[in-house]
Amino acid sequence: MGHRVGFARPGWFWCGALLCLAGTLGHLPMYGHLAHPPRHPASMAGSDSSPLMVISMTLILAGVAACAYGIVGPRRTAGDDGQEPLRVTFTDDVPLTRAHWALAVVMTLAVAVDVMKPMTLSFVVPGVAKEYGLRSAVHPHGGLPVALLPLSGIGGTVIGSFLWGRFGDRIGRRPAILLASVVFLATSVCGAMPMFWMNILMCFLMGTSAGGMLPLTFTLLTETVPTRQRGWIVVLIGGVGTAGGYVLTSWAASLLVPHFGWRVLWLLGLPTGVVLLLLNRWIPESARFLAACGRRADAEAVLARYGARLASAPPSLANVPAAAPRDGCLKLLRAPYTRVGLPLVVLALGIGLVTYGFQLWIPTDLQRLGFTELTADSTLRDAALQGLPFNLAIAWLYGRWSSKGTLVLLGACTAAAMAALATVGDRIAVHPLPLHLLLAVPIWSAGSAVAVLGAYTAEVYPTAVRSQASGLTAAVTKVGGVLMIAVVAAAVAPPSLRTTALLGAVPLTLATVAVTLSGVDTRARSLEEISTAPLKATNR
Missing domain, CATH: 1.20.1250.20 (MFS general substrate transporter like domains)
Structure with missing residues (x-):
């Protein structure tokens, strides 16, 4: 199915996303010092980071790395499958x-x-x-x-x-x-x-x-x-x-x-x-x-x-030179x-x-x-x-x-x-x-x-x-x-x-x-x- 295209390793990606979510939720207690009571928030300026905050940040970093590994696969280039150059056509009808x-x-x-x-x-x-x-x-x-x-x-x-x-x-x-x-x-x-x-x-x-x-x-x-x-x-x-x-x-x-x-x-x-x-x-x-x-x-x-x-x-x-993705922004x-x-x-x-x-x-x-x-x-x-x-x-x-x-x-x-x-x-x-x-x-x-x-x-x-x-x-x-x-x-x-x-x-x-x-x-x-x-x- 078309919606599955884009995941090289789905398990790694979703495990990484859950780690990021857990790490983000782990920061909520720190925010809680500000949010209570609701109408009179106490300043958090100058507060030290807690062990929970350090652990949560580690989970986030590991999660982002896992997501990157899970979603980035090998990139094939035109002609790798022996086919002629292709284009996508959308007709008006x-x-x-x-x-x-x-x-x-x-x-x-x-x-x-x-x-x-x-x-x-x-x-x-x-x-x-x-x-x-x-x-x-x-x-x-x-x-x-x-x-x-x-x-x-x-x-x-x-x-x-x-x-x-x-x-x-x-x-x-x-x-x-x-x-x-x-x-x-x-x-x-x-x-x-x-x-x-x-x-x-x-x-x-x-x-x-x-x-x-x-x-x-x-x-x-x-x-x-x-x-x-x-x-x-x-x-x-x-x-x-x-x-x-x-x-x-x-x-x-x-x-x-x-x-x-x-x-x-x-x-x-x-x-x-x-x-x-x-x-x-x-x-x-x-x-x-x-x-x-x-x-x-x-x-x-x-x-x-x-x-x-x-x-x-x-x-x-057919004879139009193709642009290369490695050209860089300045060449654009x-x-x-x-x-x-x-x-x-x-x-x-x-x-x-x-x-x-x-x-x-x-x-x-x-x-x-x-x-x-x-x-x-x-x-x-x-x-x-x-x-x-x-x-x-x-x-x-x-x-x-x-x-x-x-x-x-x-x-x-x-x-x-x-x-x-x-x-x-x-x-x-x-x-x-x-x-x-x-x-x-x-x-x-x-x-x-x-x-x-x-x-x-x-x-x-x-x-x-x-x-x-x-x-x-x-x-x-x-x-x-x-x-x-x-x-x-x-x-x-x-x-x-x-x-x-x-x-x-x-x-x-x-x-x-x-x-x-x-x-x-x-x-x-x-x-x-x-x-x-x-x-x-x-x-x-």
Whole structure:
């Protein structure tokens, strides 16, 4: 069966997952010192790690190693079975099946869970600063800058995007997703770390697991959904998952933090990670990846669930040089991909400055302007909900109008909203309605832009390097956040609305112009036709 593809040693994987679960649960007593009584949490700052905590961490490390051994098998390359080069064909008359919709639901959940991790940083920063006496906009006379925590987390997502993108092209999309889910579950113990340096370390490891889920998800969806429905479904899943993750995070912050403290937000990674693992049967391996590796039988087993078929490469593609998964990320920006790759990287940087820079400091900014912690979280939740319905329109535009045009439109909308906030500055706080609207636009449009950028990147690169390319733009998106947070940590600029909005508006404007001039439209075109066009041009 197709859902079994991806486990080299199933017993090892599931034993490792149980060890990780046991190790994570073993950290709950440490968190219990904070959670009781619920309305008056006692600080754990400065507490020493207990023997149970050491044993639990050992179980987690052993579990991750067992999962990796159980899921990573030998990788065959094209031609190992003596067959001619293969391609996967999705004809327009192939309907969406229950398997497609099941995959869509699971991947929407995966995107939401992935987004929750870095977005949680913005909601824990005020509590972390207060508990450890750290320097922040609300507490300017503290010790170390609290920005070190989000810097470690977002920095981890940069490395994770590169790392898991590479894994996706080397070991497969499905094994990489499941292994990332295990690490995702294990690093939820960040909520039980007793000292600030431990929080920084665990937050970094958490970022490495969260950073890879988004590019892997876009890659798998792009390679599985039929051509006719591919654009709007992938963008809708990315947009709804991104907005949903932000809504869930802000909702959990407003509901749970007042009663259980900021640490409870990290512990949400435990149930969400378990859910992703339990839904693994609805996560297939990519048939395109299997075909590119020469694994004909496995590819046909997966395709049997989706009504698609394998076909020999047509003569028009016979002489096209194949991309190599060992080429590395830098070569993804060189010829023949310079024209499509460089604008996407610049756009990713601008989106990152908004998503992981501007949005990260919004709760702190609102509290600095006089909002309570609960009111700030509720304001952001409402702003995210207001923009959620627009994801349907963006998905329709991407799939039915123009993929390139939709990307340009989102970039322009986000840049305009950031420019408006930069112009008004802190004065917007005394005008509730404009505040909600101007917050809703960048939260919605930046989240949708992440989804459109991920879908677009996965379409324009070939199968052999598609996961790496998705990881590249995802990593650069987080680089924007790292730059913004590093500036704040170094106290070069305060995290004000005006400053962060302006830093996001400028690169977004430049990137939007670049995509307008050099982007290509992918709507209603097969992946093979799109991704081999640059290679054919170079081979002439």
